[in-house]
Amino acid sequence: MRIDAVLFDVFGTLCDIRRKRHPFLALAKRTSSPRSVIEMAMTRDISGEDIGRRFDVSSGEVRRFTAELHDELASIDLFTDADAALRTLSASGVKIGLVSNLAKQYAEPALDQLPIRPDVCIWSFECGWLKPDARIFALACNSLETKPENVLMVGDSLLADYRGARSFGMQAVLVDRQNTAPEDCISVQSLGSILSIVNDSSS
Structure with a gap:
């Protein structure tokens, strides 16, 4: 056809992502509903800060997410x-x-x-x-x-x-x-x- x-x-x-850090997965595991967070991240315009506020994740974990996300994005090839x-x-x-x-x-x-x-x-x-x-x-x-x-x-x-x-x-x-x-x-x-x-x- x-x-x-x-x-x-x-x-x-x-x-490909040469340096896989899985930042969203790591952040989701810090919440009470990891699966919901992953689905939310892929079906909405949402940031790590938004997730942190909504699911009461510490600011330190959000900062780690931001650093790992930046590193992962920089390794896209x-x-x-x-x-x-x-x-x-x-x-x-x-x-x-x-x-x-x-x-x-x-x-x-x-x-x-x-x-x-x-x-x-x-x-x-x-x-x-x-x-x-x-x-x-x-x-x-x-x-x-x-x-x-x-x-x-x-x-x-x-x-x-x-x-x-x-x-x-x-x-x-x-x-x-x-x-x-x-x-x-x-x-x-x-x-x-x-x-x-x-x-x-x-x-």
Whole structure:
């Protein structure tokens, strides 16, 4: 089936964090409701200070969060196979979008690493939904003005990216750099392979 647009997950797919500090997780563990804090961080525009005030976290822990977050953001880097894949897809006229579950603080640093500007960015912290919720995929397809069956979702999460997109009627590919994907899913070890999948869809 023809592919008119490609949606990418961001972290683990296009970008890597070289110095993983997990600041939101560490801060959440200092609260009475860690799971709620993590979900809140990814579905709202909220800061560490906001979390600290709402969940009575000490100022020292909030300062540690801020330092670890700054260190983690500074270590964001583009995977080596992402640059050429994005440039080639963009030059070919394929629409490119991002669909990512992440806290607001990570969005701009990730975008700064990309060699192109995506046509759409669907962030969980803006829309309030987390993959694999069908609504986030519907928003992406509507924003691209493209039918789900003509959109390819590329990501490294079997549940959130691959199965979530397929359940919504989209095409999907799992990025599996460690070659551990289940046999029943379509996977690639390098983003360079996405180019041939897109090209084959139009032949």
